[in-house]
Amino acid sequence: MKLSTKFLKDYVDVPVDYQELADRMTSIGNEYDSCEPLINATDLVIGKVLECKMHPDSDHLHVTLVDIGSEKLQIVCGAPNVREGIKVIVAKPGAVLPEITIKKSNIRGVESNGMLCALFELGLDKKYLHEEDINGICILGDDAKVGDDPIKYLGLDDEVIDFELTSNRGDLLSILGMAYEVGALYGNEVKDIDIGYKEEGEDINKSFKVKVSTKDCTMFLAKSVKDVVIKESPDFIKTRLIASGIRPINNVVDISNFVMLETGQPLHFYDADTLNGELEVRNSKENEKLTTLDKTTRTLSSEDIVIASHGKAIGLAGVMGGLETEITEKTKNIMIESAIFNNVKIRQTSKRILRSEASNRFEKGLDPKRTYLAIERCCNLLEKYADAKVQTGLVIYDHENKDDxxxxxxxxxxxxxxxxxxxxxxxxxxxxxxxxxxxxxxxxxxxxxxxxxxxxxxxxxxxxxxxxxxGLENIVGKLPTVPLKPGKFNKTYREIKHKMANLGLNECLSYALIRESEFPLFQTEVKEMVKVLDPMTDEHAVMRYSLLASLMNIYTYNKSRGINDIHIFEMGNGFYKEDTEYKEEMKLAALLSGEYKIGFETIKFNFYDIKGILEDLLDYLGYKDRYTLVIKDIPKELHPYQSASIVVNGKEIGIIGKINPAFNKDDIYVLEISINKLLENRVKGIQVSEISKYPTILKDVAFILDKDIVASDVSKEIKRLGGKLLRDVQIFDCYEGDKIDSNKKSLAFKLTFNDMNRTLTDEEVMEIFEKIISGIETKFKSQVRDK
Amino acid sequence: MEEYMEREDIIKKLESDLKNVKTKNDLQNVKAAYLGKNGIVTNLSLKMKEIPNEEKREYGKFLNLIKEEVTTKLESMESELEKNLLEEKLNEEKIDITLPSRKKLKGSIHPMTRVVEELEDLFVSMGYDVISGPEIDTDMNSFTKLNLPEGHPARDAQDTFYLDKDYLLRPHTSPAQVRTMEANKEKTPLRIVCPGKVYRRDDDATHSHQFMQFEGLVVGEDISLADLKGTLELFAKKLLGEKTNVRFRPSYFPFTEPSCEVDVTCFKCGGKGCSLCKQTGWIEVLGAGVVHPNVLRMSGYDPDKYTGFAFGPGIDRFAMFKYGITDIRQIYTNDIRFLEQFDRKDVD
Missing domain, CATH: 3.30.56.10 (Phenylalanyl-tRNA Synthetase; Chain B, domain 1)
Structure with a gap:
């Protein structure tokens, strides 16, 4: 809302300057965007052109002698409309205009001491100006006094505060509303608005009917004025419209806008001779057509409200009038509409079709008392400035409550x-x-x-x-007086993140909205996706299910910037739909690629790094010995022989493995687990177990096995064979190479024997050890290496 | 009587023998030559029986003296040898300590997580519960029950990602207020915060369509704007520094009445006025207010008995300020060179 301070001062006294006013208004909740004089120019003065001769060295420049009261200046001027005897706006040397600073100069050999100005050169937007004001300098009236301030003479000595109002303050979209607000600030009275006029002729209700057949119109007033003379508006109307950001057109149109600005009530003027005695307010028919003022044919819906005459829509209520009934240069008789429509409906229609000063006000809600006031103010101004004869009577449809x-x-x-x-x-x-x-x-x-x-x-x-x-600034802060209690907070998610960071991964935060094509990635059975109805871009159209899609994008982004060693993780929700229900699941994903250094040793990431991260995390969360990797349900984005499903207590909770070279040829290792599914498995608190007082006996053994035999099966069997005296089994080496057959591998185990109650003898340990060796040799058709 | 070596001679000889000792083995040999079988000192003591009785006492004294002297010399030689050996060993183990260390892979915690954690800790310490709500919520919880009925003009301001007519990506963390109040069947006083991702159809240099919000809600008896101000002052000082002040400006939000915009001392210039704060010395950081009675009522709380306050800042810009991040997009781009810088603890 652009507030003209001059317009405001018509209705309330303002004891401070515009900058202070703007700041005070902000302190009471009415923020402004900008605040400045309407014309930002200095050193302007009214002058009279005494002489005007052609420039000796130009076919379009003139050399003028201008009287500015204090002195006479020679000024070179290029405007086609400059001539002897006219009063003009002179920018003296030193004047600062929005685009230029005026200096004494020499134009093709002739001295020039200033500039004769066009209005747009003073910063007025060309959209407010007549053709002749755009093409030439501004010619002032004969009553302009040489030596005076031309801005004041033109009535452009105004300031504009552009407010960004909150959506509840529809009342401030009017000068009167602003006057009450400013009046309350300084304890000043709001001046009365002039609404007097004469009425004549027979009552309009006898010849004109308004029918309202929709509940979306709660008030509709119509009044007739006759014999208007269309001409240019008086300056005070034009300048106030310009300061308020509205282009002056002619007196009649301008008055409708002017009254809207004053009262906040949008008005519509019909050429009464096109109406044939009636108006109807109704909901539009589905696909009903209407050509609006801007010569555009609109297709309407039953949610729109229209004004119709004899069955045909002639206006889109609250948004824009129709072309057929518009005020033209030839209009003589006017029907004024002042109405209140359902603000939600207007909002929907205007959002779809056109936002205007009028629709903005309808949307925010109107004061029903102003609906009357506005129509009377219109009559007052039309009588004064358009020579209108106001017809007796007012057509009233009114279902509004006007009580305090x-x-x-x-x-x-x-x-x-x-x-x-x-x-x-x-x-x-x-x-x-x-x-x-x-x-x-x-x-x-x-x-x-x-x-x-x-x-x-x-x-x-x-x-x-x-x-x-x-003044809210007077509030002194304190803390709420409430009963003491501990704050409840489950730290598990936080602890997971910190564990991952401690394991050497960088935490990422990426967008949950991804491309539709990325959604199925890393899924074996593709879930139903969660799609946004109206995405901003294809890049952010559906909610991700797998976080790995995001981590792969982050990988690519960094890789393309020359960063090859990448170790990252992200924790966040994955989304899907199941039986019309939206589901979200907390997930953790990690990605490793490239290499890392320990001292001078450079280590390329491989499967066992990502596996180590998984195990460290699960052990940390208390799931030691409760998880296994199972080679099934591997999505096609993963390598079939370097990947697995992660199973905890018999349930799959995630995937781990290498990226399939068919998907990305780089060596990339990933894991993703459902934190929700993992945490469904309860964990007991730490309970220490007794430490044996007796010595342990260690035995090492290596077996040569077929390559296809997996280490965990051998470990399991050793543990079974070892019985309860075998406390621990560790694999400490895996060898494949020249020293053994090419289809074999050697696995080396370290076995720990111990008893809680006594010292074990070598003999009894050897007995178990031999039993393990022969058991493994038989079961896996293997043999002990280097025996 | 057989000649025997004088004490001085023995010691002289021992000293000269010890001069040639280089290793423990050499020392052992010397030791044997004096104290071993057939050793010089051993032989001397064997001679005792040949000494006449009246001289035995004197000879015994002489023997003890020489034994003691020899033993002392040998022992001191031994400890010197050990000292030399240790010295040698230490010398051999000399390393260049300036060579690179061996350390594990380094990870990092994202700046947004850090800010969330800092705020969580602050509010938990004041007895607030930390809750999390779903990111997909209903229109009902996100708008209607927050006093934004359908068609409300303020719904425009929050351009929302809808999934269907009833469900949406939450445009703010405020549905957490509704969910918590409804879940609390006893309708007792509440103190909660809810950090989380929110989504809006808005994307430019200063806005991202996804960002982090940190909702706060207190419901109790006689909760006032002063309580809100005191709480936000703590919040601002914790994140932006002790010198930060808080200013309330009246505003409008459908879910609070009275409502206010909250400004903090400009964190760039400290309130002197700069380009960031448009010379005002203040930066608008969040909206807050006293919970609208309709919001309390719709979630089953009696607005005549209880009042409350709520606030809901987007916290991305706090992270930006705290870590000197100049472009909000960096937060979501995940450039490794950016992430790696968050590999240490924050300053307390």
Missing amino acids: KEIEVTFDKINKVLGLEVPHDEVIKILENLKFKVTVKKDTLKVLVPSRRIDITIKEDLIEEVGRFY
Whole structure:
């Protein structure tokens, strides 16, 4: 909302300058975007062209002698409309205009001491100007006094504060609303608006009917004015429109905009002669066509509200009028519409079709009293500035409540909510300055809020009014007085992240919205995806299920920047749909690629690195000895022979493995687990087990086995054969190579024997050891190496 | 009587023998030559029986003296030898300590996680519960029950990713308020915070369509704007430094009444005025207010008995300030060279 301070001052006294006003308004909740004079130019003066000769060395430049009162200046001017005798705007040497700074100069051999200005050179947007003002310098009226300030003469001595208002303050989209707000700030009265006019002729209700056949229109007023003379508006209207950001067109159109700015009530003018005595407000028919003012044919829906005449839609209520009934240069008689439509419907329609000054106001809600006021103000101005004859009577359809709202609140409640000690008389003063009627009974305030403040309906709204005018800056912060209790907080997710970081991985945070084509990746049975109805881009269209899709993108991003050693993880939700239900599942994914260094040793990441991370994490979370890797359900993005499903307590909770070279040819190792599924498996707290007081006996043995035999099977069998005296089995080497057959491998085990109650003898350990060796040799058709 | 060596001679000889000792073995040989079988000192003591009785006492004294002297010399030689050997060994083990160390792979914690954790810790220490809500929520929980009925103009401001007519990606963490209040069947006072990802149809240099919010809600008796201010002052000082001040400006949000925009002392210039704060010395960081009675009522709380406050800052910019991140997109780009810088603890 662009507020012209000059326009505002028509209705309320403002004791401060515009910058201070803008800052004070901000402090009461009305922020502004910008705040500046309408014309940003210095050293301008009204001059009279005394002489005007052709430039000796140019076919279009003139050399003028201009009287500016204090002196006479020779100025070279290129405008085609410069001539002797006219009054002009002179920018003296040293003048600073929006685009240029004026200096004494020499133009093709002739001295020039200033510039004769066109209006756009002063910073007025060309859209507000007539053709002749764009092509030439501004020619002032004969009454302009040489030596005076031309900006003042033109009525452009104004300032504009561009407010960014909150959506509840529809009332501030009017000069009157602003006047009440500013009046409340400084305790000043709001001046009356001039609404007087004469009526003549027979009552309009006899010859004109309005039918409202939709509940989306709660108020519709129509009034007829005749014999208007279409011409240019008076300057005070034009300049106020320009300062408010609206282009002046002609007196009639301008008055409708001017009154909208004053009252906040949008109006629509019909050429009455095109209406044939009736108007109907109804919902549009589905696919009904209407050509609007901008000469565009619109296809409407049954959600739109239209104004119709004799069955045919002639206007899109609250948004834009129709072309057929618009005011033209030839219009004589006008039907004025002042109405209130359902704000939600207007919002939907305007969102689809066109946002305008009018629709913006309808959306935010209107004061039904102003609906009357606006139409009367229109008649007043049309009579004065368009020579209109106002016809007797007003066509009224009115289902609006215009009563003041009665709200009760106690002083105590106000101060308790604000956390302030606002004195009682201060509370009353603030509410009365807002022109609310206040009666006090003991501790209770009874407040009558006028209909213009549609945003105020409950006591909390009144509390806010007191707070914002008293000043929220006066609140002294304190902490809530509440019973002591410990805060509840499950730290598991945090601990997982920190464990992963401690294992050497960098935490990533990426977007949950991904490409549709990325969704099925790393899934064996593809879930139903969660899709956004109206994505901004294809890149962010569906919610990810696997975080590995994101980590692969991060891998590619870094790789393309020359970073090859990548060890990363991310924790976040994966999303899918199941039986029309949206599901989210907390997941953890990790990715390794490239190499790392320990001292001078460079180690290339391989499967056992990612496996180590998995085991370290699961052990840390208390799942030691409860997980296995099972070679099944491997998604096609993973290598079939270097991957597995992760199984905890018999249930699959994730995948681990190498990226399939068909998917990405780099050596990349990944894992992804469902944290939700993992944590479903309860873990017992740490309970220490007794430490044996007796010595342990260690035995090493290596077996030569077929390559296809997996180490974990051998370990398991050793443990079974070893019985309870065999405390631990560790694989400490795996060898394949020249020293053994090419289809064989050698696995070396370290066995730990111990008993809690006594010292074991060598003989009994040897007996078990021999039993293990022969057992393994038989079961796996293997033999002990280097025996 | 057979000649025997004078004490001085024996010691002289021993000293000269010891001069040639280089190893423990040499020492052993010397030791044997004096104290061993057939050793010089041993032989001297064997002679005792040949000494006449009246001289035995004197000879015995002489023997003890020489034994003691020889033993002392040998022992001191031994300890010197050991010292030399140790010295030698230490010398052999001399290394260049400036060579690179052997250390494990280094990981890091993302800046957003760090800010979330810092805030969680602050609020848990004040007895707030940390809760998490779903990222896919209903229109009902995200808008209607927060006093934003269908068609409400403020719904425009939050351009939302809808999944269907009822479900959406939460545009703010505020549904957590609704969920917590509804889940608390006893309708007792509450203190919660809810950190999490939120989504809006908004993407430019200063906005990302996904960002982190940190919701806070307190419901109790006589909870006021002053309580909110005190709480946010703590919040701001913790994240932005002790000198940070908080300013309230009245504003409008459908879920709170009264509502306010909260400004903090500009973290770039410290309040002097700069380009970031547009010379005002203040930066707007969040919206907050007293919970609207409709919001309490819709979740089963009696607004005549209870009041509450709520706040919901986006915290990405706090992370940006804290770590000097200049472009919000860096937070979600995951350049390794960016992530690696977060491999150490924050300053307390």
